[in-house]
Amino acid sequence: MLADWLTPVRAALDAREQAIEIFFRDDDAGWDDDRLYALLDCFRDCNVPIDLAVIPDALSPSLAGSLLGRWRRNPFLLGLHQHGYSHNNHENQGRKCEFGISRSEEQQFKDLLVGKQQLECLFGSALDRIFTPPWNRCSQATADSLLKLGFQALSRNRSAAPLHIGTLQEIPVAIDWCGIRIKSAQPWLALGQAVADVLYPEYPAPLGIMLHHAVMGVDDLEHLQALLQLLREHPTTHCRLMREFLCEPKAVDAPASAFPLEPQAVLTAMQSYLLTKPL
Numbered sequence: 263m264l265a266d267w268l269t270p271v272r273a274a275l276d277a278r279e280q281a282i283e284i285f286f287r288d289d290d291a292g293w294d295d296d297r298l299y300a301l302l303d304c305f306r307d308c309n310v311p312i313d314l315a316v317i318p319d320a321l322s323p324s325l326a327g328s329l330l331g332r333w334r335r336n337p338f339l340l341g342l343h344q345h346g347y348s349h350n351n352h353e354n355q356g357r358k359c360e361f362g363i364s365r366s367e368e369q370q371f372k373d374l375l376v377g378k379q380q381l382e383c384l385f386g387s388a389l390d391r392i393f394t395p396p397w398n399r400c401s402q403a404t405a406d407s408l409l410k411l412g413f414q415a416l417s418r419n420r421s422a423a424p425l426h427i428g429t430l431q432e433i434p435v436a437i438d439w440c441g442i443r444i445k446s447a448q449p450w451l452a453l454g455q456a457v458a459d460v461l462y463p464e465y466p467a468p469l470g471i472m473l474h475h476a477v478m479g480v481d482d483l484e485h486l487q488a489l490l491q492l493l494r495e496h497p498t499t500h501c502r503l504m505r506e507f508l509c510e511p512k513a514v515d516a517p518a519s520a521f522p523l524e525p526q527a528v529l530t531a532m533q534s535y536l537l538t539k540p541l
């Protein structure tokens with residue numbers, strides 16, 4: 263059964279004439295550490311890289327230390343970037359959003375800045391200047407703030423509404439692993455077909471697959487491992503980290519802040535830093 267669901271994926275890869283680059287983005291690092299470690303072990307054992315979207319306000323010192331240790335052991339297998347600030351929904355109606363239209367640019371900027379500083383304190387140069395908004399949704403004010411803060415890329419759904427992003431790059435995901443699995447009566451066949459569908463016809467951009475470790479069980483990991491082994495072994499595929507798609511591989515210095523830094527923000531960031539010394 264494990265092999266059956268991959269039949270359409272293998273056929274789609276075999277039919278491709280051009281190589282395809284694939285990345286995996288796991289969201290909500292900071293929640294359910296045990297499941298996160300199980301997912302990271304799965305990728306490590308398959309020798310496939312994974313990017314983690316980390317919630318600054320949910321990141322404990324112990325998790326930060328563990329992630330940094332993994333990054334130091336092999337920086338080519340792990341990417342770390344910012345996922346919102348607190349992952350709270352701020353919209354009173356409509357779809358959930360932390361960085362939605364009901365929040366001003368100043369409010370968004372402050373949250374982005376504090377989150378960025380907390381992660382920088384804990385991860386240092388291991389942190390990529392990439393931003394994934396919770397629920398894959400954000401507004402124009404988010405993009406404007408990200409530019410001011412020196413971010414290099416924004417990662418949302420492939421179908422997200424266009425924004426004016428200036429020099430910001432987009433690195434979108436196309437497959438929602440858990441969303442597809444939850445909605446289907448035959449989850450693995452549905453997932454295999456969904457992956458195959460984006461491989462036909464010649465998919466032009468890097469293929470992003472989104473994971474949510476906090477709702478992934480043993481069954482997910484077994485199927486994921488089979489997919490990773492196929493992708494690693496197939497000559498058409500190259501599994502990458504998101505930072506490998508950035509035009510400028512090394513981040514430039516962020517411009518000066520447009521808003522004054524709250525003393526509490528500095529205090530929180532310093533507390534996080536001091537709690538984790540020595541890493």
Ligand SMILES: [Zn+2]
Nearest residue numbers: 289290396397
């Ligand atoms: Zn999330």
